[in-house]
């Protein structure tokens with residue numbers, strides 16, 4: 001970690017403050033593995049482990065997209081994950097935020113040009129936030145989720161202006 005990089009504890013406190021401001025409760029995320037090598041999942045799992053314990057900062061990884069404020073998608077989107085990814089998106093309530101995590105989800109990464117893969121999530125869904133890295137560090141994931149909260153806030157504000 002460089003001296004300018006914030007640690008998880010500091011970022012977590014910022015995340016909790018932002019989550020409460022935007023949602024007034026914890027944020028729910030449905031993670032979708034769309035064909036990753038699993039290293040991106042290891043980083044997400046590390047956030048929920050007893051070391052980082054991200055739930056204390058108001059972030060829940062949930063089992064159902066129906067409970068999710070955002071989808072966190074990893075992998076290039078393999079052909080057999082195209083339909084499940086679209087169904088998961090359709091099942092998530094609006095305003096839903098889509099986060100593409102890792103080089104594969106952003107552009108296909110090391111799987112680019114593979115016969116069984118696509119070139120990232122944006123081929124199928126409107127992506128709101130990109131989290132670069134291979135895999136991204138836990139700090140980068142938290143920062144990406146804070147950007148997602150800002151998008152969620154502006155989308156909710158837009159929806160209330162239209163009423």
Ligand code: SF4
Pocket residue numbers: 035036037038039040074075101102103104105109110133134135136
């Ligand atoms: S971005 Fe890297 S770590 Fe993540 S799924 Fe792709 S190859 Fe694996």
